[in-house]
Structure formats: C-alpha cells, structure tokens
Amino acid sequence: MSMTDTLHDTAAQTAEGLPDKGGPAQPLLIVKDMQKYFPVRGGIFGRTQAMVQAVDGVSFEVKKGETLGIVGESGCGKSTTARLLIGLTEKDSGEIIFDGQGVGDSLNLRDLRRGVQMVFQDSYASLNPRLTIEESIAFGARVQGLSDPIGRAHSLMERVGLAPERFAQRYPHEVSGGQRQRINIARALAMSPRLVVLDEAVSALDKSVEAQVLNLLADLREEFGLTYIFISHDLNVVRYISDRILVMYLGEVVEVGPVVSIWEDQAHPYTRSLFSAMPSMDPENRTKTPPLTGDPPNPINPPSGCRFHTRCRFVDTVCKEKAPALRELPGRGGHCAACHLHDPDSGHDKAGREDIW
Amino acid sequence: MAIAETIDAAPAQRSGYWAGVASRLRRDPVTMICLAVLALLILSAIFAPFLGLQDPYKGSMIARLKPIGTPGHPLGTDEQGRDMLARLIYGGRLTLFIGLMPVVLAFFVGSILGIVAGYAGGMVNTVIMRTVDVFFAFPSVLLAIAISGALGAGIVNSLVSLTIVFIPPLTRVAEAVTSGVRSLDYIDAARASGASALTVIRVHVIGNVLSPIFVYATSLTSVCMILAAGLSFLGIGVRPPEPEWGLMLNTLRSAIYVNPWLSALPGLMIFITSLCLNLVSDGVRSAMNVHD
Numbered sequence: 001m002s003m004t005d006t007l008h009d010t011a012a013q014t015a016e017g018l019p020d021k022g023g024p025a026q027p028l029l030i031v032k033d034m035q036k037y038f039p040v041r042g043g044i045f046g047r048t049q050a051m052v053q054a055v056d057g058v059s060f061e062v063k064k065g066e067t068l069g070i071v072g073e074s075g076c077g078k079s080t081t082a083r084l085l086i087g088l089t090e091k092d093s094g095e096i097i098f099d100g101q102g103v104g105d106s107l108n109l110r111d112l113r114r115g116v117q118m119v120f121q122d123s124y125a126s127l128n129p130r131l132t133i134e135e136s137i138a139f140g141a142r143v144q145g146l147s148d149p150i151g152r153a154h155s156l157m158e159r160v161g162l163a164p165e166r167f168a169q170r171y172p173h174e175v176s177g178g179q180r181q182r183i184n185i186a187r188a189l190a191m192s193p194r195l196v197v198l199d200e201a202v203s204a205l206d207k208s209v210e211a212q213v214l215n216l217l218a219d220l221r222e223e224f225g226l227t228y229i230f231i232s233h234d235l236n237v238v239r240y241i242s243d244r245i246l247v248m249y250l251g252e253v254v255e256v257g258p259v260v261s262i263w264e265d266q267a268h269p270y271t272r273s274l275f276s277a278m279p280s281m282d283p284e285n286r287t288k289t290p291p292l293t294g295d296p297p298n299p300i301n302p303p304s305g306c307r308f309h310t311r312c313r314f315v316d317t318v319c320k321e322k323a324p325a326l327r328e329l330p331g332r333g334g335h336c337a338a339c340h341l342h343d344p345d346s347g348h349d350k351a352g353r354e355d356i357w
Numbered sequence: 358m359a360i361a362e363t364i365d366a367a368p369a370q371r372s373g374y375w376a377g378v379a380s381r382l383r384r385d386p387v388t389m390i391c392l393a394v395l396a397l398l399i400l401s402a403i404f405a406p407f408l409g410l411q412d413p414y415k416g417s418m419i420a421r422l423k424p425i426g427t428p429g430h431p432l433g434t435d436e437q438g439r440d441m442l443a444r445l446i447y448g449g450r451l452t453l454f455i456g457l458m459p460v461v462l463a464f465f466v467g468s469i470l471g472i473v474a475g476y477a478g479g480m481v482n483t484v485i486m487r488t489v490d491v492f493f494a495f496p497s498v499l500l501a502i503a504i505s506g507a508l509g510a511g512i513v514n515s516l517v518s519l520t521i522v523f524i525p526p527l528t529r530v531a532e533a534v535t536s537g538v539r540s541l542d543y544i545d546a547a548r549a550s551g552a553s554a555l556t557v558i559r560v561h562v563i564g565n566v567l568s569p570i571f572v573y574a575t576s577l578t579s580v581c582m583i584l585a586a587g588l589s590f591l592g593i594g595v596r597p598p599e600p601e602w603g604l605m606l607n608t609l610r611s612a613i614y615v616n617p618w619l620s621a622l623p624g625l626m627i628f629i630t631s632l633c634l635n636l637v638s639d640g641v642r643s644a645m646n647v648h649d
Contacts, residue, residue, distance in 0.1 A: 086549050113551035126542035130374060130564040136543075139560065140550030184546075191550060 020064075020194075022100035028195055028227045029062040029085070034094030036084055040300060050300045054080040056251040058094075059326070062195070067221065067228040069242030069259070071235060071274065073296055077251040078231045082199045085229070086118050099194070114144055117188035121200035123180035127172040133157070133183050134168040140191045149190070156186040159223075160216060178209035182216065189224065197229045202237060214241055235278050239263060244334075247271045250299055250307040253326060257335030267329055267337035270308045306340065314356065316340070318347045374564070381644040388640025391633040398630060402449035410443040413600050422616050433619045435605065436612050437598075441619065445626055448600035453630070455512065455595070456582035459519035464574040467524045471531020472566065476539055476558055486532060492525040501584050505593040515594040519584060523577055530573045534566040568645040575638030579631025586627075602626050 035058075037051040055077045062068045070078050083089040085096065087109045098115055101107035107115075117140075120126040127136050137156060138149035146152065154164040160182040162175075172180060181201065188196055198217070202210045218241065221228060232238050238245060239259055246256040247268065255268040266272040273292040280286070292311055297303050303310050309319040318340050326338045340346035341353075350356050382388055401408065411430075417438035425433045425441075432441040474485040492500065504518035538544065539562070547557045586603015588594030595601040597608065605623040613620045 083545075088545050088549060110551045113549055116549075118546070118549050120542040120546065122542055126546050128543045128547075128561050128565070131560075139547065139552070143550050143552040143556060187546065 020099065024064055026064070026100050027061040028064045028099055029229075030095075030097040031061070031085070032059050032095040032097070034058045034081070034084055034096065035092045036080055036089060037092055053251050053299050053302055055084060055091075056302075058248070058251070058253055060246055060253060060256060062227055062229060065221075065225065065227055066243040067230055067241055069238035069245045070229060070231045070248060071233065071238055071245060072248035073274075074233070075296060075299065076248045077299075078248055079199055080251075081248070082118065082197045082229065082231055086116050086197055087112060088118075114191055115193055116195045116197065117191050117193040118197040118199060119181070119184050119188050119201040121203055123177055123184055123204060124172065126184055127180060127187075129172055132169050132171060133162075133175070134164070136172070137183065137187045137190050140187065144191060146190075146192070152190055153186070156189055157183075159189075159220070160186045162186070178205055178213060181205060181209075181213055185213075185216070185220070189220065192224075193226070195227045195229065197231070199231045200233070201230075203232060203234065210237070217241065235275065247274065250296055250302055252307060253338065254308065255335075255337045255339075256326070257329075257337075258333050261332050261335040267332075267335065267342055268308075268339045269312050269314055269341070271337075273311075306338075314341060314348075314350055316348045316350070322346075378641075378644045382640060385640045385644065388637055388644075391636040391640070394629065394633045395637065398449055398626075398633075399453060401446050402453055405443075405446050405450065408446065410446060411440040413439060413443040413447040414598055415439060422612055422619065424616055425618055425622075432622060433616070435609060435619070439598075441622060444600040444605060445602070445622060448602045448605060448623070449626070451512070451595055451599060452582060452585070452602040452627070455516065455519070455585040455601070456578055456630070459516055459585075460523055460574050460578045460581050462516075462520045463523035463527050463577075464570065466520070467527025467574075468531045468567070468570050470524070471528040471533075471570070472535045472558060472562060474528070475532040475535025475566075476554065476562060478536070478539070482532070482536075485528070489525045489528045492521075493529075497522050497580075498584060498587060501588060502591065502593065505588055510593045510596065512595060515585060515588045518588075519581055522584070523574075523581065526577070527570060527574060531566065531570050534569050535562060538562055538565045568642050571645075572638045572642045575634050575641075578634050579627070582627055582631065 034055055036055040037053050039048040040050045040052060041047065042049040058077070058081060060068070070081065072078050080089065084091045087103070096103040098107055098112060103109070103112050127133075131139070134150055134153045134157070137153035141149040141152050154168060157164045157167060162179060162182055167175065167179070167183075172183070175183070181204075184201070201217075202213050205213060214237065217228070220226060228241070230238060230241050242259050244256065244258050245262050247254050247262075247270065249270050255262065255266070255271045257267075262271065266275050270292075277291045294311060297307070297310055303320075305321050306312070306319045306324050309315045312319065322340070324338045324340045324343065324346065326336045327343055328334065328336045329342060340348040341351055341356075344352040417434070420427075420430070420434050420438040422436055423430050423434040423438075425431070427433055430440050430442070432445065435441055435444060470485055470489070474482040495503070501515075501518050501522045504521055505515050508514035508518060544557060544561055547561050552560075582603060585594055586601070586606060589596070589601055589604040590607040595604050597604065602623040606620075606627070609620040609623065
C-alpha cells in the first residue's frame with residue numbers, strides 16, 4: 001500500500017469518527033468534581049465496612065489536540081481516573097463533559113466509547129490470546145458497525161509499523177512486547193477516537209522500544225489530530241510527550257500546569273519531592289531536597305485538611321484543619337496548585353514566602 | 358532467530374481457529390487412536406442389530422457362565438447363559454447414553470451458569486454460586502440416589518438426576534475460570550470498544566474458558582457411568598434384563614470366584630471407555646491451546 005493510500009484511508013477514518021461539536025475553543029474533556037469511593041466489605045453479611053476514597057473531587061480540562069500527563073505515586077487514583085473517564089468503572093458523582101456534551105445526558109456511553117479509547121499497561125493481558133492480531137484490531141470497528149473492519153485493521157497495522165502480510169494472522173504470543181503495544185495502539189485507533197487514554201502504556205517496555213513507541217504516539221497525534229491523556233510514573237517520559245502535567249496525590253489533584261512551568265518551579269511540596277526523587281543525569285547536580293519518606297496514608301481514612309500534611313516539610317496548623325483549594329498562581333500561564341503556601345490569606349505562617357524552598 | 362525467520366517465511370494462513378485445532382489434533386497419535394476406539398464403541402452400539410449378534414436377552418439354563426473362547430460364545434456367557442459379546446455391544450447403547458448425556462447436558466447448563474456468574478459478579482454471582490453450594494453439601498452418590506428415588510425409577514429420571522448432580526461442579530469450574538479471565542485487560546478493552554456483554558462473552562470469554570471446562574467435563578463421564586451403574590444396581594436406574602455395563606458388572610460380581618475373567622469384562626469396557634475419554638480430552642485441550 002502506498003503512502004497516499006494510507007493518507008486517504010486516514011481521512012476516511014476521521015470522517016467516520018465523532019464529529020467536532022464544540023469548535024476549537026471548547027475543551028475536548030471537562031471533568032468536574034469526579035468522585036469514586038470503593039466499598040470495603042467484610043463481616044458475616046458482607047456489609048460495607050469502609051470506603052476507599054480512590055478518586056475524590058477531581059476536576060480538570062483537556063484541550064483539543066493537547067496531551068495531558070497525569071503523574072503520581074502508585075495508588076493515588078491515576079488508573080481509576082482513567083477507568084472513570086472511559087466508563088469502565090461507574091463514577092459516584094461528578095460530571096464528565098466530552099466536547100460540550102455531558103456524558104449520561106446528551107452523550108450516551110456507547111457514543112462516548114467511539115470518542116474515547118484506552119491503551120493499557122500490560123500489553124500481553126490486553127490482547128485476547130485466541131484472536132489473531134487482525135481480529136483483535138478489527139473487533140471494535142466491527143462492534144461499532146464501521147465499514148471494512150479488516151481493511152481498517154490492515155491499514156492501521158501498516159501505520160503503526162507492522163506489515164499486515166506478516167503479522168495479521170499471528171497470535172499475540174508470537175510477537176514481541178513492543179509489537180504487542182503497537183497492536184494495542186492500532187486497536188484503540190481502529191475506532192477513530194478523538195481522545196486516547198494511555199494508562200502506563202510504555203512503562204513495561206524497555207528503553208529503546210519505549211522511545212520508538214513514544215515517537216509513534218507523537219506522530220499519530222499529529223496525523224489523526226488526537227488528544228492524549230498520558231498516565232505514567234516516569235516524569236521524563238511525561239515531559240517528552242505532554243503539554244501539561246497534572247499531579248495527583250491520594251485521589252486529589254494537587255497541581256496542574258504547563259510542562260515548562262512545572263519543570264522550572266514546582267509549586268506544591270509534593271510535586272517538588274516527586275521531582276527531587278528523579279535521578280539527575282549530571283553527577284555534579286546532586287539531590288538537595290530530602291525525598292519523601294514513608295508510604296502514602298491509607299485512602300480508607302485519609303488525613304484531615306490537606307491530605308499531604310502527614311509527609312510535608314512545611315506543615316502548619318492550618319494544613320491539618322482546612323483542605324486547600326486548587327488556586328491559579330499569578331503570571332504562570334494557568335499553573336494551579338492546591339497548597340496553603342500559595343494563598344497569602346490562608347493563615348499558614350510561611351504563606352507567600354519564596355525563600356523557604 | 359532462525360525460528361523467527363521460518364515463521365516469517367511461512368505463507369499467511371487464512372484458516373480459522375477450529376481448523377487449526379483440527380490440524381493439531383491430527384498430529385497427535387494417542388488422541389487419534391483413542392478417538393478411533395471411541396468411534397468403534399459408539400458405532401458398534403448404534404449398529405448392534407446389524408452385526409449378526411445373538412439375542413442379548415435370550416438365556417440358556419445349561420450354558421451358564423461359559424468361559425471366554427467357548428465355541429458359539431466368543432466372550433462366554435453370563436450367569437443366565439446369555440451371550441456376553443452381544444450383551445456387551447448392546448450394553449454400550451445404554452451405558453454410553455447414560456454416561457455421556459448427563460455430562461453433556463450439565464456441561465451446557467453449568468457453563469452458562471458459571472460464565473454468567475463469573476462475568477456478572479456481584480449479586481448475580483452470589484445468588485448462583487450460593488445455590489450451587491447447597492448441592493455441594495451432599496456427596497454426589499447420595500444426591501443422585503436421593504433425586505432418583507424422589508423422581509422414581511426409569512432411564513429418563515436417572516438421566517435427570519445425574520444431570521443435576523454434575524451441574525454444580527461444572528458451574529464451579531466455569532465460574533472460577535471466567536472470573537479469572539474477566540479481570541484481564543482485554544475484556545476491559547473489549548468493553549471499552551462499546552461491545553455488549555453478550556458480544557464480549559461470545560468473542561472474548563467463551564474461547565478462553567471452554568477448554569478447562571470441557572476437560573473437566575470429560576473427566577466426569579467415567580464417574581457418571583459408574584454412578585449410573587450404581588443407580589441400576591439399586592433398582593432405581595436401568596433394570597434387568599436390559600444390558601448395561603454397570604448393571605452387568607453388578608450382577609456378575611457373584612460369579613467372580615467361578616469365572617473371574619468373565620466378570621471383569623464389563624469393567625474392562627468401562628475402563629477402556631473412560632481411559633479413551635480422558636486421553637481424548639487431554640489431547641483436545643492441548644490442541645485448543647494456541648500457545649503450544
């Protein structure tokens with residue numbers, strides 16, 4: 001298949017995807033106060049003993065064509081957020097607005113799934129071992145009733161760098177990890193989505209393959225006009241692919257902002273510790289900020305006030321009593337942080353001081 | 358590397374999954390031999406009236422318990438002087454039917470219940486699995502006798518009771534395998550593509566759970582034949598003079614000191630049949646496994 005054919009097919013696929021409703025200024029995704037508590041059952045009658053507050057009041061926006069990186073420790077609610085966005089887990093409360101349409105009111109789940117697709121971390125577990133690769137890729141398109149699922153699968157395989165004539169009839173165990181993740185990407189794209197959620201999609205790959213897949217993702221974003229939500233624990237990878245970064249801690253958003261702004265100056269003490277834990281390439285530039293100690297507190301019974309106060313260097317009385325709201329930092333291009341230190345009226349004794357860091 | 362190149366060089370096969378299973382089965386001599394034996398048993402049972410055998414019901418007071426190799430009776434005669442060869446072949450009809458049918462029925466019912474319970478989880482799972490657990494409280498023999506006794510004697514009733522006996526273990530196995538598969542990412546990916554639960558089960562669940570359930574079901578067929586024989590012995594299953602291997606084994610047990618080889622013949626038939634069934638199920642399982 002020649003290059004022009006591929007491009008032609010691509011155009012046809014975009015045309016079959018969900019139409020752009022709100023125009024370029026409308027954010028593709030708006031999440032408002034999304035909340036998900038998982039019940040912990042126990043006892044003889046399996047009654048709910050406690051609630052794990054996996055995602056608690058998360059709000060953010062994703063603009064059209066941008067990549068939002070979500071970072072945080074394990075168990076901070078990154079993956080639950082992803083599953084809530086795509087409707088695999090049902091949210092308790094909050095709103096998800098996809099291109100101006102509220103999910104649940106004007107946009108049903110089935111249509112949302114044509115607009116949003118997901119790539120999972122475990123490339124092996126995310127492919128049915130009994131389906132050939134072309135069948136796996138074509139499945140979604142078949143379910144949605146799109147035209148020529150197999151042809152679509154072949155052109156996407158070509159696009160992600162897997163020759164259809166060699167790979168189409170193979171089973172997942174017959175290809176390598178990097179190839180499997182390419183298949184997963186092709187599978188997600190076969191639905192012509194507008195938003196792709198990449199949940200640790202490159203974390204399990206070795207470094208050289210990871211770089212190839214990242215470059216492929218960047219190319220595909222250009223070519224198909226995609227928007228990404230990129231979940232990872234690897235800050236360097238997130239920096240490479242993202243336009244903005246969102247930092248989560250214990251089910252809450254603690255900081256969100258443009259990648260450059262966050263890279264230069266992390267506003268939240270947690271983000272700062274997260275970045276200081278990243279090894280430097282320069283032996284002269286040793287880690288100065290003490291890294292975090294201990295594990296995150298139990299999300300069943302999170303700390304009062306600011307959830308980070310148990311591990312924060314700058315903890316003050318107000319932190320234990322009042323939860324800080326996400327505030328925009330002045331003159332930082334939309335960089336927001338949820339910390340009393342940045343609110344002069346919060347009552348924190350070090351609030352507004354720049355010399356403490 | 359050489360292996361990889363060979364795979365690459367091979368022309369792309371257009372055959373489906375089941376064609377692949379069949380071609381892998383053909384390369385397995387043990388399974389093919391066992392399949393042939395089973396086919397022979399089943400065909401001879403079906404076409405027994407056309408094989409020129411003696412009447413399996415006609416006894417003779419003077420020709421009782423003749424040993425194997427007696428002229429006119431190649432496999433001897435039983436305790437009422439009936440020809441053993443004819444009875445064994447005719448007996449295959451009822452034995453195979455009662456031995457296989459309950460397991461086949463229970464395989465369908467149990468798989469459906471187990472897959473639904475395992476896939477749906479939550480309340481549906483609790484209701485199905487706790488109901489199934491009630492049946493586990495009774496030993497299978499006792500349960501079969503109790504149900505058969507309640508329904509009354511007869512072949513149909515023993516079929517029903519044996520089916521009920523084998524539904525719980527098959528449901529249990531189906532549920533366990535399904536809930537394992539359910540948690541894998543490819544199920545989430547399929548759900549995320551907007552497929553209905555039924556489509557996800559049909560395309561992504563069944564193919565991945567059926568082989569362990571199938572293997573377990575085939576291993577139950579031998580148990581089922583023995584149970585059916587037990588019911589017949591108690592007078593709540595097949596009744597004399599119908600030829601049935603389990604029943605024959607039971608009636609011939611009094612002759613074990615007089616003519617032990619003869620008494621062992623129905624048991625040998627049960628043994629050969631269940632061995633073949635087990636080996637075939639093993640072979641089919643590995644043929645269904647695309648990893649090998």
